[in-house]
Amino acid sequence: MSWQQRIDSALAARRATRTLRRRQVVEQGAGRWLTAQDKRYLNFSSNDYLGLSQHPQVVAAWQQGAARFGVGSGGSGHVSGYSCAHQQLEEDLAQWLGYPRALLFISGFAANQAVITALAAKDDRIVADRLSHASLLEAASLSPAQLRRFAHNDPAQLQTLLAKPVGGQQLVVTEGIFSMDGDSAPLAEIDRVTRAAGAWLLVDDAHGIGVSGSGGRGSCHAQQVQPDLLIITFGKGFGVSGAAVLCSEPVAEYLVQFARHLIYSTSMPPAQAAALQASLDVIRGDEGQQRRDKLQQHIALFRRGAAALTMAMTDSVSAIQPLIVGDNARALWMAETLREHGCWVTAIRPPTVPEGTARLRLTLTAAHETDDITRLLEVLDAAS
Template sequence: MSWQQRIAKAVAERQETNTLRQRQPLAQGAGRWLVRDDRRYLNFSSNDYLGLSQHPRVIQAWQQGAEHYGVGSGGSGHVTGYHQAHQHLEEQLADWLGYDRALLFISGFAANQAVIAALAGREDRIVADRLSHASLLEASALSPAQLRRFQHNDSQHLSRLLAAPLAGQQLVVTEGVFSMDGDSAPLADIARVTREANGWLMVDDAHGIGVDGVNGRGSCQSQGVKPELLIVTFGKAFGLSGAAVLCSQTVADYFLQFARHLIYSTAMPPAQAVALQAALGVIQSDDGQQRREKLAQHVAQFRLGASGLAYPLTGSQSAIQPLVVGENSRTLQLADRLREQGCWVTAIRPPTVPAGTARLRLTLTAAHEPQDIAHLLEVLHGERG
């Protein structure tokens, strides 16, 4: 089979199973409203949980950063791309989250890949929650280490896997809040089991940072856990993009020598780092607390009003409220009908989620208003499967 035949066959298979991914060009799409083809929709697919992508203070900071630094970094951070704005942001993140060091990465995907690639050796074992993000599972599978997956949020199964004999070291990998189910990991139990096995814990808190914990410090702080490796990303509650790895001084020095995704990538624009400092300031402020409280009110309103829907919700208490439909074509049809009623919702299908669990991944944000949630519920209650 030729390259072209192989590619065409793979795309055709996705089309036949209603799992073909397609992008939608938007005129506007990060805030409360999404605009496409001159029509405005209430946006229930954004990860901008606190609405900071539209915050005047954050926007102004990026503009001021661009005026001072320009719009690019100029190279890898190991050459000329590391600016004072990056250094100041790293220092602020480390102080806020209680670590020696923070290292900035261009994306959460790159940060996860870099950490696992730099750490995992042939005699080591990675034990990951089976529903961990694709960046974590892919990096683990591609590493020379042995990969084992524990049942979702099952610390007892994790303990059994960690007890198997091993010559090297063990790295336990999980998310703080899971991106497709919206549920939280039992981090205190996982940390205890990992510690008893003399392993290290790595937590990707992309969906918890900025929202959970005191002053938005995230899932780990809220459960009294300090993993050896904490990954925070800026594409969700921070309202921007990029990521950081929080770790000890020695581990940071190691990554600066051996993390190829850090060494060989152009650094994020320093203007972006200035905007991220502003976003962090908002998260830590009374404004940030009010936004977290507003988001929690929206979640409570939605879950109370969702009683009796044709399709079940998961047990999520986070901004992520998945409505599990099951069948791919039905999920797509339901998403289309919601859009007809002015609600932009994305259908999530395999392989992103397990087969038979296609869903509408509804996300609520502090940018919404109570009447937005009420309208979404009204439309959903109009669907009877």
Template sequence: MSWQARIDEALEQRRQHGLLRTRTASQQGSGRWRVQDGRRWRNFASNDYLGLSQHPAAIAAWQQGAARYGIGSGASGHVTGYSEAHAGLEQALADWLGYPRALLFISGFAANQAVIAALAQKHDRIVADRLSHASLLEAAHLSPATLTRFRHNDPEALRAALSTPCDGQQLAITEGVFSMDGDSAPLADLAEVSRAAQAWLMVDDAHGIGVVGEGGRGSCHAAGIQPELLVVTFGKGFGISGAAVLCSESVARYLEQFARHLIYSTAMPPAQAVALQAALTCIQQGDALRDRLQRHIQRFRDGARQLPWQLSASHTAIQPLIVGDNQAALSLSAALSARGIWCSAIRPPTVPPGTARLRITLTAAHEDEDIDVLLEALHDAARG
């Protein structure tokens, strides 16, 4: 089969099963509204949970950073791309989250790949929650270590996996808040199990940082634990992009030597680091935003109880409605779009087969009216 025939066949299979992904260009895609071709939709698909992508302080900080440093870093951080803005942000994150060091990465995907690729060796074992993000599972698959997946959010399943003989080191992996179900990991129990097995624990808290816990310090702080490796990303609660790995001094020095994504990627623009520092200040002072988000979550859950679709047991900003069938999820998404509501249908392989869903995300940027309009449209769609 030729290259073109292989590609055409793969695309056709996606079409037939209602799995074909598409992108649409918008004039605005974060915050309360999505704007495209002059039309506005109420936006329930953004991960900008606190609305900081539109915050005047973060925008002004990026502009000031660009005026001072320019619009690019110019090189890898190991060459000339590491600025005082990067160093200041790393120190602020480490102090805030109680770690000796923080290392910045261009994305959460890159951070997860870099850590696992640098640490995992032959004879090691990686034991990951079966619903862990694709960046984690892919990195584990590509590493020379053995990957074992444990039952979702089940500390006893983790204990069983870690208790089998292993000639090397063991790394347990989970998320703080899971991106597709919106549920939270039992981090205190997972940390205890990992510690008893002398395994390290790695937590990706992409969807918890900034939103969960006292002062928005995230899922691990809320659970009272400090995993050996904590990954926080800046594309959700921070409203921007990028990521950081929080770790010990020795691990940071090791990653500076062996993390290829850190060594060979152009560093994030210093202006972005300046904006992230401003976003961090907003998060630290953001109790009112987090309270507002929690009110929206409760308002939605109260109004969605009578819907015929399964509402995930989530008390986070991620509120999935499990529809099941791929085409039914696409049809429901289209019905909402016709009512001026943007909410994406999520289908396999992102989620398990038979669990296609609307991944509804709520933000502090929403108004009560937005939640009510969404609920009315969902109830009307349920009535047919």
């Protein structure tokens, strides 16, 4: 089969199963409203959980940072791209989350890949929750280590897998809040099982940081767990983009030496680090708590109303509220129907989620108003 035949065959298979992905051009897509093709929709597909992407303080910090530093970093942090703005943000993140060090990365995908690629060796074993993010599972599967998956949120099976003989070290991988189901990992029990086996724990808390825990410190803080490696990303609760790895001093120095994503990528613009600093200030202040409280009110209102719908719900009490439709074509039809009624919702289908679990992935934010949630429930009831 030629290159072109292989490509054509793969695309044809996606079309036949109604799983072909298409990008949508939008004029504005991060806040309460999404604008596309001159039409405005209530936005229920944004991960901007606290509404900080539009926050005047965050926007002004980026603008002021651009005026001071320019719009790019000019190189890798190992060459000339590590500015005082980067250093200050790393130090503040480490202090806030109770770690000796924090290292900034250009994205959560890059951070996950960098850590696993740098750590995993031939005789090691990575034991990951089967619903872990693609960046984690891909890095683990491409590493020289053995990859084993435990049943979703099942510490008992994790314990069984960790008990099997292994020549090297073991790394347990999970998320704080899972991106497609919106449910939380039993981190305290996972941590206990991991420690008992002498393994290390890596938690990707992309969807918990800024939103969960005291002061928005995330899922691990909420369950009084300090993993060996904590990955946080800034495209959700922080409303910007990028990521950081929180770890010990020796691990940080090791990553500085061996994490290729860190060494060979241009660092994030200093202006972006300045915007993240402003976002962090909001998150850990009184306004951040007010926004978290408002988000929780929206979640409670939605779950009360959605209980009457015919679609299955997950156990999520996070900003991610999936409604399981099952059939790919029906999920696409429902998403389009909701858009026709002014609500922008995305249908998620395999291979992003398991076969037979196509869903409407709804996200609620602090930028929404109570009437927005009520309107969404009305439209969902009519469409279902």
